Amino acid sequence: MPLGLSRIGVAFLLSLAVAAVLVPVLNLTVASDSTWHVSTTNVVLFGKYLCYALLALSIDLVWGYCGILSLGHGAFFALGGYAMGMHLMREIGSRGVYGNPVLPDFMVFLNWKELPWYWYGFDQFWFAALMVVLAPGALAFVFGMFAFRSRVTGVYLSIITQAMTFALLLAFFRNDMGFGGNNGLTDFKGVLGFDLQNNATRCGLFALSAIALAGGFLACRAIVSSKLGKVLVAVRDAESRTRFIGYRVEHYKLFVFTVSAMMAGVAGALYVPQVGIINPGEFAPANSIEAVIWVAVGGRGTLVGAALGALVVNVGKSWFTGALPELWLFALGGLFIFVTLFLPKGLLGLVRSRRVASAAPVEAPGEPVTVIDRQAAE
Amino acid sequence: MPFGITLRRIVLAVALAVVGASGVGAHADTLRARIDALATADFAAKEAIINELAAAGDAEAVPALTALGNGDLQVRKTDGKVIIAVRDGNSYKAIDPVSAADLGPVDRAALDKIRVNNNLRRVISAVVGSLTLRSKDPSVRRAAADAVFKSRDASALDVLDEAIAAETDNGIRRRMVLARAAAILQTNRPEPDRLAAIAVVAEHGNQDAKDLLSSVAASADGEVKRKATASIALIEQSLAMWSVGQNIWYGLSLGSVLLLAAIGLAITFGVMGVINMAHGEMVMIGAYVTFMVQEVIRTSAPALFDVSLLIALPLAFLTAGAVGVVIERGIIRWLYGRPLETLLATWGLSLVLQQAVRSIFGPTNREVGAPSWMSGAFELGGLTLTYGRVWIIVFAIAVFILLLVVLKRTAFGLQMRAVTQNRRMASSMGIRTTWVDALTFGLGSGVAGIAGVALSQIDNVSPNLGQSYIIDSFMVVVFGGVGNLWGTLVGALTLGVVNKFLEPYAGAVLGKILVLVFIILFIQKRPRGMFALKGRAVES
Numbered sequence: 001m002p003l004g005l006s007r008i009g010v011a012f013l014l015s016l017a018v019a020a021v022l023v024p025v026l027n028l029t030v031a032s033d034s035t036w037h038v039s040t041t042n043v044v045l046f047g048k049y050l051c052y053a054l055l056a057l058s059i060d061l062v063w064g065y066c067g068i069l070s071l072g073h074g075a076f077f078a079l080g081g082y083a084m085g086m087h088l089m090r091e092i093g094s095r096g097v098y099g100n101p102v103l104p105d106f107m108v109f110l111n112w113k114e115l116p117w118y119w120y121g122f123d124q125f126w127f128a129a130l131m132v133v134l135a136p137g138a139l140a141f142v143f144g145m146f147a148f149r150s151r152v153t154g155v156y157l158s159i160i161t162q163a164m165t166f167a168l169l170l171a172f173f174r175n176d177m178g179f180g181g182n183n184g185l186t187d188f189k190g191v192l193g194f195d196l197q198n199n200a201t202r203c204g205l206f207a208l209s210a211i212a213l214a215g216g217f218l219a220c221r222a223i224v225s226s227k228l229g230k231v232l233v234a235v236r237d238a239e240s241r242t243r244f245i246g247y248r249v250e251h252y253k254l255f256v257f258t259v260s261a262m263m264a265g266v267a268g269a270l271y272v273p274q275v276g277i278i279n280p281g282e283f284a285p286a287n288s289i290e291a292v293i294w295v296a297v298g299g300r301g302t303l304v305g306a307a308l309g310a311l312v313v314n315v316g317k318s319w320f321t322g323a324l325p326e327l328w329l330f331a332l333g334g335l336f337i338f339v340t341l342f343l344p345k346g347l348l349g350l351v352r353s354r355r356v357a358s359a360a361p362v363e364a365p366g367e368p369v370t371v372i373d374r375q376a377a378e
Numbered sequence: 379m380p381f382g383i384t385l386r387r388i389v390l391a392v393a394l395a396v397v398g399a400s401g402v403g404a405h406a407d408t409l410r411a412r413i414d415a416l417a418t419a420d421f422a423a424k425e426a427i428i429n430e431l432a433a434a435g436d437a438e439a440v441p442a443l444t445a446l447g448n449g450d451l452q453v454r455k456t457d458g459k460v461i462i463a464v465r466d467g468n469s470y471k472a473i474d475p476v477s478a479a480d481l482g483p484v485d486r487a488a489l490d491k492i493r494v495n496n497n498l499r500r501v502i503s504a505v506v507g508s509l510t511l512r513s514k515d516p517s518v519r520r521a522a523a524d525a526v527f528k529s530r531d532a533s534a535l536d537v538l539d540e541a542i543a544a545e546t547d548n549g550i551r552r553r554m555v556l557a558r559a560a561a562i563l564q565t566n567r568p569e570p571d572r573l574a575a576i577a578v579v580a581e582h583g584n585q586d587a588k589d590l591l592s593s594v595a596a597s598a599d600g601e602v603k604r605k606a607t608a609s610i611a612l613i614e615q616s617l618a619m620w621s622v623g624q625n626i627w628y629g630l631s632l633g634s635v636l637l638l639a640a641i642g643l644a645i646t647f648g649v650m651g652v653i654n655m656a657h658g659e660m661v662m663i664g665a666y667v668t669f670m671v672q673e674v675i676r677t678s679a680p681a682l683f684d685v686s687l688l689i690a691l692p693l694a695f696l697t698a699g700a701v702g703v704v705i706e707r708g709i710i711r712w713l714y715g716r717p718l719e720t721l722l723a724t725w726g727l728s729l730v731l732q733q734a735v736r737s738i739f740g741p742t743n744r745e746v747g748a749p750s751w752m753s754g755a756f757e758l759g760g761l762t763l764t765y766g767r768v769w770i771i772v773f774a775i776a777v778f779i780l781l782l783v784v785l786k787r788t789a790f791g792l793q794m795r796a797v798t799q800n801r802r803m804a805s806s807m808g809i810r811t812t813w814v815d816a817l818t819f820g821l822g823s824g825v826a827g828i829a830g831v832a833l834s835q836i837d838n839v840s841p842n843l844g845q846s847y848i849i850d851s852f853m854v855v856v857f858g859g860v861g862n863l864w865g866t867l868v869g870a871l872t873l874g875v876v877n878k879f880l881e882p883y884a885g886a887v888l889g890k891i892l893v894l895v896f897i898i899l900f901i902q903k904r905p906r907g908m909f910a911l912k913g914r915a916v917e918s
Binding site for chain 1: 718720723725734852856891901905
């Protein structure tokens with residue numbers, strides 16, 4: 001199959017396609033008292049999960065295939081979200097509380113007289129869409145260039161990515177940054193003329209999220225099944241050896257880190273119109289680490305597993321915070337410990353090893369078997 | 379101005395006491411006549427009367443003058459008598475301005491306020507200042523000298539000269555001399571006198587002196603102006619130096635907090651190489667142990683409150699240390715050699731510990747009191763140092779030294795270093811490596827626990843206490859150099875001082891961001907920290 005798609009991968013793509021069509025149909029055309037009706041709440045909820053899945057996918061690309069454990073991917077996600085949020089703020093126009101056609105409400109409130117220069121252009125959707133990809137991409141490129149060139153690896157890299165998102169968290173909390181301070185950006189009215197409160201718009205965003213997830217998955221597959229992907233796995237398993245063979249390890253790392261950040265940015269941009277708010281809380285280091293655990297639960301280095309992990313953990317989170325709110329952190333914390341101790345390959349790894357054990361080993365080409373960090377094992 | 383009000387209160391109280399003791403003499407009648415004359419006069423005449431009172435040098439006039447300045451001196455319409463009216467609930471209480479006798483309640487409508495303007499208020503405060511310069515109470519004299527320094531009232535010079543001659547307390551005399559110099563600078567005395575006065579003021583060297591000299595420099599000319607300007611430059615220099623000193627002090631104080639938070643991590647991460655994201659929760663456990671110790675003391679033995687922290691220290695060490703050993707045995711030992719997994723597992727653990735504490739103690743902040751020997755402050759030159767901060771610095775250094783001794787001078791420390799440097803060799807030599815691992819982790823956690831005791835004094839004791847320190851702690855350890863306690867010390871103090879020096883320019887939050895960015899860049903340059911280990915150990 002092209003891109004070395006496994007049967008699981010194909011099934012994943014097919015179910016995404018089905019969901020993208022079926023969910024909006026069930027929401028918009030089936031009567032609300034029917035058992036087949038999908039409520040708007042659920043459409044929004046699962047649309048959000050699909051964005052999380054895309055974020056998880058981007059983390060899996062760098063962590064599962066290149067061994068870079070980023071604890072700051074939430075920052076790229078949030079930057080993408082802010083870029084989209086800025087456009088949505090501009091699109092409110094004079095419908096805001098203060099009715100100012102140019103300035104968003106919070107700027108009027110803070111007594112600002114004119115738009116800061118970095119808000120220019122965000123009234124154009126194409127510009128905002130470009131920034132959704134470019135802003136996180138540029139940050140990842142600069143950050144990665146410094147980090148990889150000086151060979152910051154392993155936990156050191158994890159810790160400074162965490163420091164990066166923490167610094168951004170502090171920065172975005174400041175009112176004079178011009179991003180709404182701790183309230184963030186909210187009260188969005190519509191996107192490209194579609195009303196955000198409208199069911200059809202929400203279904204459209206859901207379908208878009210599913211398509212973006214599918215696109216992200218295919219892009220990741222394309223990367224990891226190419227020759228470049230092989231080098232990435234080599235970097236993950238034996239970085240020094242790969243370097244001595246003659247590959248410019250830092251270039252490969254920088255490339256995949258930047259691509260991954262862009263994907264996270266897209267996920268954030270789709271997330272914001274669905275939840276209706278973006279605030280600095282999205283930069284919290286805890287969010288980034290939580291996203292990493294989705295990947296670990298699903299199985300790192302499997303792509304499909306990462307996306308599934310995000311869905312499973314978040315469905316669990318919604319159920320727990322509804323039914324037993326005080327137990328959620330116990331469950332999440334326990335999940336971290338349980339998965340790292342007993343499920344190093346995640347749920348998908350569990351399924352796969354069952355299959356391998358019961359039937360003849362049908363290992364799909366290009367599906368890497370996770371090798372525990374060699375450097376660490378030494 | 380609060381100071382002025384307090385001064386007036388002191389003056390009033392003292393003067394009333396003096397008057398009450400001395401009784402009413404013959405000259406009290408002239409005094410009363412003068413005070414009664416205040417009722418009808420216009421502002422200029424009032425000023426003349428006040429100056430007469432000052433010239434008479436009669437301390438008994440002080441309560442009436444103070445009341446006049448405060449607007450409490452009123453005329454009773456029924457008999458035209460001047461009284462001090464003090465608000466008493468809804469009505470007023472009349473007090474005799476000379477004898478301080480209570481004259482009973484009066485209705486507000488029956489009173490007529492004696493009006494004063496700002497000019498009169500100034501005159502009054504100067505006169506009151508000079509009249510109180512010869513009080514028996516040293517604190518009143520000191521306050522009076524300071525009042526003259528502020529008012530720079532040249533008319534007080536004669537009184538001041540007498541007061542200086544009579545003064546026995548050196549500290550107060552110095553203030554009086556300073557006040558005299560300030561007053562002289564307002565006069566047209568000969569140049570040498572004024573130059574000498576400038577020298578006196580310049581020696582004082584604080585912000586007030588600087589303000590005084592700037593006004594002199596603005597109005598005077600010639601030699602006086604030149605000298606005043608030169609003295610201002612000197613004062614500015616010394617003020618700048620003290621502010622640098624203050625910054626260093628704040629920085630050291632913050633640095634010692636960072637050191638306390640990070641030093642346990644320097645063991646678990648620096649020496650063992652274990653990424654313990656639950657480190658902050660060990661600090662939190664220590665803080666909650668302190669809270670519980672204080673609760674027990676409050677309910678059963680309040681007398682012991684001052685030693686509550688000393689009791690909490692060993693308990694916090696043991697509790698956090700025991701939790702640490704359990705964590706090592708239960709989780710971390712399965713993950714040696716897999717640092718990224720360790721990171722995730724301990725992060726999960728930190729969530730569990732936070733939630734556990736939240737379930738047991740509630741999500742709100744808990745009150746941890748400061749013992750008496752940790753509250754208060756003292757002055758050192760131009761610095762104000764609080765005892766709490768001093769003790770935390772002392773404590774941080776003590777913990778550091780203790781840890782250094784444990785690592786370098788004890789059998790356990792030797793085994794610990796042996797295991798971390800070459801596990802298999804140490805094992806061959808008969809060291810029980812698993813046991814050493816558990817104890818080392820317990821030691822690091824226990825130290826975090828006693829850091830929690832100290833941090834409970836300056837931070838909110840809440841389930842989120844640890845979270846706020848975890849990133850800072852890692853920054854300190856990584857910046858200082860992994861596996862090196864001295865690096866942690868230098869790293870913590872450097873980051874603390876840099877942070878405090880950035881704050882005035884950039885603000886607290888931006889300063890912190892700049893420090894984070896600085897560390898991120900620094901790690902690019904020196905990935906192994908300031909004091910990197912050299913040799914083979916680096917690659918492991």
